[in-house]
Amino acid sequence: MCGPPEVGNLPRVTTTTTVPRHSRWIDEYEAGTGSATVPVRRMDFERYVADLPKYFAADGDIVMSHVLSVLSSTFPEGEKFFVRSVAAVRDEITDPQLRADIDGFIGQEQMHGREHLVLNDRLAEHGYPTRGINAYVRGLYWVRERMQSKKVNLAFTAALEHYTATLAELLLTDDDARAAVGQPGARDILTWHALEESEHKAVAYDVYKAVGGGELMRIFVMFLTDLLFIFETGVMGVISVAKDPDARRHPLKLAKSFARLRRSPFVSMRALRILAEYHRPGFHPNDRDTTALIAEWRQALFGREGQLNELVAS
Ligand SMILES: [Fe+2]
Ligand SMILES: [Fe+2]
Known part of the structure; x- marks a missing residue:
């Protein structure tokens, strides 16, 4: 049995140089500005989600709103786990480019967790069980890391x-996937998150390889992840819908909404094919070349006329 991951020499935040806007979120690591490939952007979506309606998915879709809420609920604690995993071995990495990308990875993931907590608080006001899921995920990783x-x-x-990179690629390439998210606010957070997941999609993989991680363990763990991801998000989704009194009052609408989920771009054959690539021996995340896609979305979101420029903290 191993103890909790040791912290690399990436400095922990000890001063007020980074003041968490969200009262329940502490940036654990100072990440600087990252690298050219994985830049850290400090965002503030709070006012973008202030008016988010309860069923924010396209056409007020009940089930898709719950599915997206469940995913968002798992992100803050999940991304803290990713950060701890990578920071724990940072001292062992000698490649300066990968070390700079690690800083970017840590900064981006901390920011994702923080902004998803803002979204999750808004969803909790509507009655979604985002706080219960957050607590469950925190407990799960606490046990597993020990x-x-x-x-x-x-x-x-x-x-x-690879799961987040797959969701990101679907969102950034498929108009129907973006349309399914529906309302601005939630859609903007997910699109920004998707861009950065694409930018840093190879960092954890490269760190795993750099510390001697082998193919057998990588592929075996992916099979476990497939089972856990499908089981846990499925159970959480059912609980989330079952606890929703508005959904229970409209059984026909709910049944149609479940039927529509099967046609969603997020559970399509294309999604499964991209996910399955990770199981192939010798796979590398950059085998899927998303360079042009990243350039396109960097321009759209943060270029001269960028849609999200006003949300970048100065
Ligand atoms: Fe993320
Ligand atoms: Fe990520």
Whole structure:
């Protein structure tokens, strides 16, 4: 049995140089500005989600709203786990480019967690069980990190990063996927998050390999991740819908909404094919070339006329 991951020499935040806007979020690591490939952008979406309606998915879709809420609820604690996994071995990495990308990865993931907590608070006001899911995920990782080695933590992080990179690619390439998210606010957070997941999709994988992670463990952990991801998000989704009195009052609408989920771009054959690539021996995240996609979305969101420029903290 292993102890909690040790912290690398990336400095922990000890002063007021980073003041958490969100009262329940502390940036654990100072990450600087990251690298050119993985830049850290300090965002503030609070006023973008202030008016978010309860069923924010396209056409007020009940089930898709709950699915997206469940995913968002798992992000803050999940991304803290990713950060701890990578920071724990940072001292062992000698490649200066990868070290700079690690800083970017840590800064981006901390920011994602923080802004998803803002969204999750808004969703909790509507009655979504975001806080219960957050507590469950925190407890789960607390237990697992006391049982798993640093390398296994990294294998799970790299596997889950393939999930987020897949969701990101679907969102950034498929108009129907973006339309399914519906309302601005939630959609903007997810699009920004998707861009950065694409930018840093290879970092955890490269760190896992750099510390000697092998193919057998990588692929085995991905199979475990497949089972856990499908089971846990499925159970959480059912609980989330079952606890919703408005959803229970409209059983026909709910049934139609469940039927529509099967046609969603997020559970399509294309999504499964991209996910499955990770199981192939010798796979690398950059085998899927998303360079042009990243350039396009950097321009759209943060270029001269960028849609999200006003949300970048100066
Ligand atoms: Fe993230
Ligand atoms: Fe990520």
